Amino acid sequence: MLTLSDVNTHYGQAHILRDVSLHVGAGEVVALLGRNGAGKSTTMKAVIGMVEASSGSIHYRDQDLRKLKNYQRARLGIGFVPEGRRIFKKLTVLENLASGRKPARQGQEPWTVERAFVFFPKLVELQDRLGGQLSGGEQQMLTVARTLMTNPDCLLLDEPTEGLAPVVVEAVTAGIKHLKDQGIAILLSEQNRHTAAALADRIYVLEKGQIIYAGALGAMSAQAHNTLGW
Ligand SMILES: Nc1ncnc2c1ncn2[C@@H]1O[C@H](COP(=O)(O)OP(=O)(O)OP(=O)(O)O)[C@@H](O)[C@H]1O
Numbered sequence: 494m495l496t497l498s499d500v501n502t503h504y505g506q507a508h509i510l511r512d513v514s515l516h517v518g519a520g521e522v523v524a525l526l527g528r529n530g531a532g533k534s535t536t537m538k539a540v541i542g543m544v545e546a547s548s549g550s551i552h553y554r555d556q557d558l559r560k561l562k563n564y565q566r567a568r569l570g571i572g573f574v575p576e577g578r579r580i581f582k583k584l585t586v587l588e589n590l591a592s593g594r595k596p597a598r599q600g601q602e603p604w605t606v607e608r609a610f611v612f613f614p615k616l617v618e619l620q621d622r623l624g625g626q627l628s629g630g631e632q633q634m635l636t637v638a639r640t641l642m643t644n645p646d647c648l649l650l651d652e653p654t655e656g657l658a659p660v661v662v663e664a665v666t667a668g669i670k671h672l673k674d675q676g677i678a679i680l681l682s683e684q685n686r687h688t689a690a691a692l693a694d695r696i697y698v699l700e701k702g703q704i705i706y707a708g709a710l711g712a713m714s715a716q717a718h719n720t721l722g723w
């Protein structure tokens with residue numbers, strides 16, 4: 494579904510991603526693991542076009558993403574949930590959700606507010622609350638739910654559980670599991686071992702912009718263990 498082959502990126506003179514190759518199959522949850530600054534966010538930004546790849550290829554289905562503008566990439570059904578919470582503080586939960594709405598592609602069951610509530614039931618009681626008055630975890634759920642309203646087939650979730658209390662991590666993890674059950678392909682960046690273990694079919698470990706391990710979390714190499722500090 495999503496395939497990166499030998500992708501390199503630069504910020505000015507700094508060479509960040511180095512020959513990154515990875516693959517997310519239809520309906521798969523793949524975790525991208527690595528310490529702060531390893532290049533997880535940069536990898537996702539290269540997919541959606543916020544960062545330009547200097548070489549390599551990025552394909553989504555049969556489309557060469559590097560030839561497409563950012564809005565054209567989004568239209569293909571790739572949803573990106575950035576790090577931190579990006580909600581509208583002055584809009585209610587319901588208005589935030591409505592603001593994400595985009596048409597569904599052919600053959601897709603469109604996401605509605607009601608359907609998003611099934612995945613994040615906590616948002617039901619909060620629907621009239623202003624975004625700015627939600628806790629961090631609630632804002633995270635809202636961010637994911639709002640991205641669902643764009644009817645994605647593939648979700649890029651950048652550290653969705655970062656900085657959340659354990660009980661909220663569980664709620665967000667459960668929501669993501671439900672999405673997987675709906676057949677949405679997910680690339681998830683994480684630093685939390687338990688979340689990765691609970692969700693990921695396969696993992697990639699990034700170190701200084703390079704993939705140093707690809708495979709099952711349970712079979713990680715010593716180098717991968719070391720770099721993650723797990
Ligand atoms: N806009 C930018 N300009 C210059 N350097 C950047 C920029 N954004 C990121 N970097 C650098 O690129 C490298 C990779 O950053 P990236 O944000 O991809 O890491 P990350 O794995 O997502 O880290 P974290 O876990 O802290 O979010 C880091 O060394 C970072 O300092």
Ligand SMILES: [Mg+2]
Pocket residue numbers: 533534535576651
């Ligand atoms: Mg990041």
